[in-house]
Amino acid sequence: xxxxxxxxxxxxxxGIWACTPKTAQVIQETDQAAPIEEEAEQLSPCKNFEDAFxxxxxxxxxxxxxxxxxxxxxxxxxxxxNKVYTEAPAADGKRNDVFMDGIFFYxxxxxxxxxxxxxxQYLNRIFSLYEESAKCYPETATSIKGQKAxxxxxxxxxxxxxxxxxxxxxxxxxxxxxxxxxxxxxxxTSVLVDLFNEGHISKEEAIEKxxxxxxxxxxGLSTCKGEACESWKIIEGYVPQRLEAFETIKGFxxxxxxxxxxxxxxxxxxxxxxxIQTLYIxxxxxxxAKEDPRYQRLIAAANDLCVEDKELKVAYxxxxxxxxxxxxxxxxxxxxxxxxxxxxxxxNFIISKIYYAHLKNFSQARKxxxxxxxxxxxxxxxxxxxxxxxxxxxxxxxxGTGWDSQxxxxxxxxxxxxxxxxxxxxxAEANKLIGQYARFMPSKEDLFFRSLxxxxxxxxxxxxxxxxxxxxxx
Numbered sequence: 440x441x442x443x444x445x446x447x448x449x450x451x452x453x454g455i456w457a458c459t460p461k462t463a464q465v466i467q468e469t470d471q472a473a474p475i476e477e478e479a480e481q482l483s484p485c486k487n488f489e490d491a492f493x494x495x496x497x498x499x500x501x502x503x504x505x506x507x508x509x510x511x512x513x514x515x516x517x518x519x520x521n522k523v524y525t526e527a528p529a530a531d532g533k534r535n536d537v538f539m540d541g542i543f544f545y546x547x548x549x550x551x552x553x554x555x556x557x558x559x560q561y562l563n564r565i566f567s568l569y570e571e572s573a574k575c576y577p578e579t580a581t582s583i584k585g586q587k588a589x590x591x592x593x594x595x596x597x598x599x600x601x602x603x604x605x606x607x608x609x610x611x612x613x614x615x616x617x618x619x620x621x622x623x624x625x626x627x628t629s630v631l632v633d634l635f636n637e638g639h640i641s642k643e644e645a646i647e648k649x650x651x652x653x654x655x656x657x658x659g660l661s662t663c664k665g666e667a668c669e670s671w672k673i674i675e676g677y678v679p680q681r682l683e684a685f686e687t688i689k690g691f692x693x694x695x696x697x698x699x700x701x702x703x704x705x706x707x708x709x710x711x712x713x714x715i716q717t718l719y720i721x722x723x724x725x726x727x728a729k730e731d732p733r734y735q736r737l738i739a740a741a742n743d744l745c746v747e748d749k750e751l752k753v754a755y756x757x758x759x760x761x762x763x764x765x766x767x768x769x770x771x772x773x774x775x776x777x778x779x780x781x782x783x784x785x786x787n788f789i790i791s792k793i794y795y796a797h798l799k800n801f802s803q804a805r806k807x808x809x810x811x812x813x814x815x816x817x818x819x820x821x822x823x824x825x826x827x828x829x830x831x832x833x834x835x836x837x838x839g840t841g842w843d844s845q846x847x848x849x850x851x852x853x854x855x856x857x858x859x860x861x862x863x864x865x866x867a868e869a870n871k872l873i874g875q876y877a878r879f880m881p882s883k884e885d886l887f888f889r890s891l892x893x894x895x896x897x898x899x900x901x902x903x904x905x906x907x908x909x910x911x912x913x
Contacts, residue, residue: 719741
């Protein structure tokens with residue numbers, strides 16, 4: 440079987456060997472038995488064990504260096520690997536693991552040197568081994584493209600531009616749109632969103648690629664079995680949330696997207712004016728048909744339950760029409776006319792929620808939430824929202840899983856603890872959020888490998904830029 444390199448971020452083996460029983464074949468006797476032709480096994484065109492100067496010695500070195508790797512005796516393993524690579528880079532002609540093991544060795548060497556020239560040489564060697572592997576095993580060329588792009592995205596971002604990484608991912612997905620490409624979905628989605636926002640990808644291409652990623656994810660979730668589903672759950676926790684950035688683009692998603700994603704929130708809390716207004720704005724943004732019974736039910740609930748402040752009518756009307764930036768300007772003007780700090784804080788909190796729910800601008804959402812909190816001391820709601828902003832930043836500050844995506848939970852929990860400290864009325868909601876997200880904090884093992892300690896001071900970067908303290912999920 441062909442060995443496939445699976446990136447360590449997922450720690451998963453996909454695929455299950457299945458054995459089918461051999462069927463007995465009845466052969467009529469003849470005067471002369473017909474010769475049985477066996478199909479020749481397809482081997483790599485590159486040098487294998489049989490091509491080596493001493494095949495037995497090369498096989499022996501191969502087996503021994505594999506054992507050395509298992510026991511972490513890397514120096515001697517690398518020495519023997521070099522001998523095997525020189526004599527039989529294609530191993531037995533059926534697997535590409537000599538190339539993949541070489542990549543493993545040179546990655547270790549690159550991590551172990553501070554010399555920039557030497558490091559660059561090691562990294563170039565890694566990518567030349569990828570190319571050799573694809574040449575010797577053409578059937579792996581597509582997955583090799585995905586693996587190269589994966590490494591460039593996570594490990595060596597300075598070696599290629601986002602556009603180059605995107606192109607590699609794109610080629611891999613064009614050639615293979617199966618669930619075998621699962622490990623590239625998160626980084627590809629991240630690059631897709633970034634390049635679109637930077638104006639390098641058209642709306643039409645972004646829609647096409649977003650639909651493709653979602654379709655692969657849906658197939659993976661519906662067909663996975665056992666431990667394989669863990670990786671798909673990781674992807675499910677990242678891809679849809681990262682693709683929410685496209686909700687700010689008019690016409691990117693159709694009406695059914697918003698109904699499928701958000702309508703249940705209204706059904707579960709059909710008397711909550713904030714839920715009603717937010718969903719109304721989203722359905723209007725998606726240009727849903729007003730005759731749709733679901734839309735009609737929403738409008739009826741709004742008319743019955745949600746009475747708007749007359750002084751803010753212009754701003755609310757703009758918001759209803761999904762003119763978000765114009766609505767923000769109108770709310771800012773209205774806030775200046777409000778007489779009390781409490782009324783001003785309510786307006787600023789509305790602005791904060793527009794930035795959060797509709798424009799996906801987290802830093803501006805925090806700015807106005809803090810302004811609202813300053814105008815109305817001992818009000819916990821703004822801090823609940825800021826905590827949500829931080830907790831939702833895993834896909835913005837990391838790949839959706841792992842260290843960079845987990846540490847955003849620390850400042851989020853800080854905000855929720857502070858909210859219930861100053862405002863007991865929000866304690867239930869704060870405790871619910873803390874319980875929901877505390878399990879996503881890093882583990883003790885994560886701290887050990889980074890020489891960090893529980894309770895230690897730590898600064899979370901990305902857009903958050905806040906000091907916090909280290910905590911673990913276990």
